[in-house]
Amino acid sequence: MTTYTAPLKDMQFLLHDVLAVSGRDIPGYGDLDAGFTAAVLEEAGKLASDVLEPLNAVGDREGCVLENGVVRTPKGFKAAFDAMKAGGWTALDCDPDYGGQGLPYVMATAVGEMFVSANMAFNMYQGLTHGAYSAIHTHGSAEQKATYLPKMVSCDxxxxxxxxxxxxxxxxxxxxxxxxxxxxxxxxxxxxxxxxxxxxxxxxxxxxxxxxxxxxxxxxxxxxxxxxxxxxxxxxxxxxxxxxxxxxxxxxxxxxxxxxxxxxxxxxxxxxxxxxxxxxxGMRAMFTMMNEARLGVGLQGYAVAEAAYQNSLGYAKDRLQGRDVTGAQNTKGPADPLIVHPDIRRNLMDQKSFVEGARAFTFWAASMIDQSVRSGDEAAEGLVSLLIPVLKGFQTDRGFEMAVQAQQIWGGHGYIEDNGVSQFVRDARIAQIYEGANGVQALDLVGRKLSTDGGKHVMAFFALIKGFIKENEADARMQPYLDPLKAASKDVQAAAMFFMNTAMKNPNAALAGSYDFMTMMGHTCLGLMWAKIAKAAFAGLDGGDDADFLNAKLATGRYYMVRQLPATAMHLARIESGADPVMALSAEAF
Amino acid sequence: MTTYTAPLKDMQFLLHDVLAVSGRDIPGYGDLDAGFTAAVLEEAGKLASDVLEPLNAVGDREGCVLENGVVRTPKGFKAAFDAMKAGGWTALDCDPDYGGQGLPYVMATAVGEMFVSANMAFNMYQGLTHGAYSAIHTHGSAEQKATYLPKMVSCDxxxxxxxxxxxxxxxxxxxxxxxxxxxxxxxxxxxxxxxxxxxxxxxxxxxxxxxxxxxxxxxxxxxxxxxxxxxxxxxxxxxxxxxxxxxxxxxxxxxxxxxxxxxxxxxxxxxxxxxxxxxxxGMRAMFTMMNEARLGVGLQGYAVAEAAYQNSLGYAKDRLQGRDVTGAQNTKGPADPLIVHPDIRRNLMDQKSFVEGARAFTFWAASMIDQSVRSGDEAAEGLVSLLIPVLKGFQTDRGFEMAVQAQQIWGGHGYIEDNGVSQFVRDARIAQIYEGANGVQALDLVGRKLSTDGGKHVMAFFALIKGFIKENEADARMQPYLDPLKAASKDVQAAAMFFMNTAMKNPNAALAGSYDFMTMMGHTCLGLMWAKIAKAAFAGLDGGDDADFLNAKLATGRYYMVRQLPATAMHLARIESGADPVMALSAEAF
CATH class of the missing domain: 2.40.110.20 (Butyryl-CoA Dehydrogenase, subunit A; domain 2)
Structure with missing residues (x-):
């Protein structure tokens, strides 16, 4: 039996302390004060925990059945879908002209995360509808919009x-x-x-x-x-x-x-x-919706990992097995809980630091989409288009890996379907495949996005990191976050330079390193997020905010910096080995 | 529909060119000439491909059903089990006093690989029996042996x-x-x-x-x-x-x-x-069988990956999608096969270089078990006991990852159960969990095996690598294999040194890095294997042997060296960050 608790506090912290949404000069953002967003998120969280999550295992067990041309969804899905519609959740960021509530995309993203964590398969029914809504909204005639959009906004x-x-x-x-x-x-x-x-x-x-x-x-x-x-x-x-x-x-x-x-x-x-x-x-029309669609899948990557994390954390705290090597903790019990063991802790920290970093990355990207769509900011559009394949590819890869790690904490019990954690692994797997398999995301990133507008957007990305470091390096407390970020960014730049120097002569040299590049970009983006989170945490501590919460953020960020960012050097080494090792064998020699 | 072809040529190359079994001074090895092993392996391969593999999907679909206290195995399993018994395959390395054929364990390992690749779930029935056989053979009274062993050797x-x-x-x-x-x-x-x-x-x-x-x-x-x-x-x-x-x-x-x-x-x-x-x-009795049991599970890791690899390779050669960026290859067709794309090639080379390296590692370890058991060689026993947790943990982790990569090549079709590749992923997953979850393997390695006999065996491992490098560095052709091996070995030694220097003060500092240590040891062992394979390949080329086959080995080994061994530096960096980042949060702060 799995459970789900909406991460409301973390979402509020991201929206208001890290991204400072209500102060942003984006139409609609002025309304996003902390009280308002808290109310929206809390209600969505209730629907997620109380209605959608209990149906997750039901959906997995029953599946969808085709009989006489009719597809029967799992028991309870229809009632839950009606509840979702009745609450107006399908209309959250839709155009008010067609019955939508007109909230910014960043809010729909936060709400969407909770629904995906609670029940990924269920949420796809409205998620796909939203994609089709966007296509008609963007490309449809006035008549088409009038005919289809109101019914699609409501999910009738x-x-x-x-x-x-x-x-x-x-x-x-x-x-x-x-x-x-x-x-x-x-x-x-x-x-x-x-x-x-x-x-x-x-x-x-x-x-x-x-x-x-x-x-x-x-x-x-x-x-x-x-x-x-x-x-x-x-x-x-x-x-x-x-x-x-x-x-x-x-x-x-x-x-x-x-x-x-x-x-x-x-x-x-x-x-x-x-x-x-x-x-x-038609292809162009599809492409205009691609950023949102791929962000939605990248979101699935960490949202399922969040659910898996919560359930592995609960197990690690409850399951008694072995003793703390530095001295028994649960002296009245027959053994200590799993969480005392350093390797279990390593596993949990991997999960926690990924999920929270990915949430920040996703909210940040969603706010850039708002900036692009609502403010017509072309720089934001360029930057987010560069980062979307990273967000999709990296977050779904890591999300799957983290779901696997969560399952591992359960030991053999995690392999038994009744316990529910194996479903997270099986569900998360699809996000690496659909909406452009992750190899295609890497190809899009290296083969197309890096050189878009003469490389302007990747240069802007590097400048953004450099600017952030410069802006904050006077604060000595930031050093443990800025130094690893600087090193990772340097590795990424070296990789981009290698591609530029070799790709003209041999495009395979860039493409052979594309997957590594996507991955190192992902780590660097999460590194940037953790540096931003650290900055907000220090500001909060200075202001006397909740020290336990903020210190946990700082510790989790430090973990990501020292345990994950060293991966960029490995990816750079692989990239710099070029195309030859990858392409050395003829197809027949395999 | 999946298929399986026994990798007979690779096995023969390993047994005779790399491990030179028939020249080894181990009882029973003298009989292992190339003609004999070829005959055995070929017959086992036929059973695997023709009988066991077609039942793999059947077993997955039907499962085992409990009715009135009786468990019904999937359709066809009983007949296949009878065929396996009739062929004497269950008795291969068992004691002739009880009806066994008395072949060395290395042969049972090679045969076992094929059976596992073809049908992992099926092969467990005889695999578990063999484990119980070993326990009774080692610890049973004469009467117990006489009562149980003959029937267990035959798998009646x-x-x-x-x-x-x-x-x-x-x-x-x-x-x-x-x-x-x-x-x-x-x-x-x-x-x-x-x-x-x-x-x-x-x-x-x-x-x-x-x-x-x-x-x-x-x-x-x-x-x-x-x-x-x-x-x-x-x-x-x-x-x-x-x-x-x-x-x-x-x-x-x-x-x-x-x-x-x-x-x-x-x-x-x-x-x-x-x-x-x-x-x-009882615990001691269990431990005496642990090396073989864990080798068997580590074997499952790469054996399932081999099957997944074969089926992803076939798909990559058949499926037409996109064009070679350097110029169309399949000019008469509507598109080129997937295998032309560098990122698909990267994926395939990851799989191939892992599976072949792991096979070498496993055969090598099996031959050390023979050396230990048949020749009473305590140094071999010490070394293999050190390496078994690495073999089990690393190979099942990477085997699972490679099955996932194989599935990825199939795109959406890989997620559809009918196509069979998803089964490899689901099956491979258990090997990371049972017979000691991989975190427990890492704990065994760092908490116990590193310091066994005053660290004698890990020193012997380092000396073995050093000796191999020294022995072969005069051959300039070996440099691309020896240099990365030397660097990886240096990283592993630095990590071991870090543990030694910190573990006395804080055992958590060693345990927090245990998983990384297991992984970097795994890469180093496979690096050593590829260096050994390269040596054998150069010798073969010098002797005029099959150049296509040997050059493919050399290219695959180079790939492993430049694309996988750089991981050791990352793992070292993580290890050297110590326990603090891992243990910084109290259990309540999660």
Missing amino acids: WTGTMNLTEPHCGTDLGLMRTKAEPQTDGSYKITGTKIFISAGEHDMAENIIHLVLAKAPGGGEGTKGISLFIVPKFLVNADGSLGARNGVAVGKVEEKMGIHGNATCVMNYDGATGYLLGDLHK | WTGTMNLTEPHCGTDLGLMRTKAEPQTDGSYKITGTKIFISAGEHDMAENIIHLVLAKAPGGGEGTKGISLFIVPKFLVNADGSLGARNGVAVGKVEEKMGIHGNATCVMNYDGATGYLLGDLHK
């Missing part, structure tokens, strides 16, 4: 994203799904899409599929791809539901995890679709 | 090991299972044991449980523990089966993986047990 209708086909995932240029133009301006969509999360289920009146397909005349590869709205039920002019469209679920996949979410094969058989955005610009 | 009767109880795993001193002496010299065993692999099933006539329990008068903690033979069916004086004993399966656990093996709760209710070995010396 849910949404899906249809990209992958059996023979192509990353390489969408191979796509076969066709869109044939009709005389009335609509299209007939025909093809098979796979891995469609929430593709079919019993919790919504209608499902709005966004489908990538090739319409005639667009040319080869990804250039010919357009994006279409394909509703499960066609929508009449008065907004009522009309005929069933030519789209049907072919199969619900048996997966390693996220059993509570229906991952569907969707068959489109001359289904009526409506062009969304410009013809043959 | 299988065996189990019963240590864990619901409230104690690592800390066996808390054990509650009781043994009450009877007037006839037997004992009545009462208590509950959990996580009993192969505890009950339908493939054997009888099951011989070895059970740790507390008999009166032994004192507190582990001192009072004795080891008992508790047969499922009592054995009559003439060897026929008698009455059902008072032991029954209470539950078959639902686990994350190894579904094909029945993990049982076993209830002992006044069951008749016979003392095995000395009274109150």
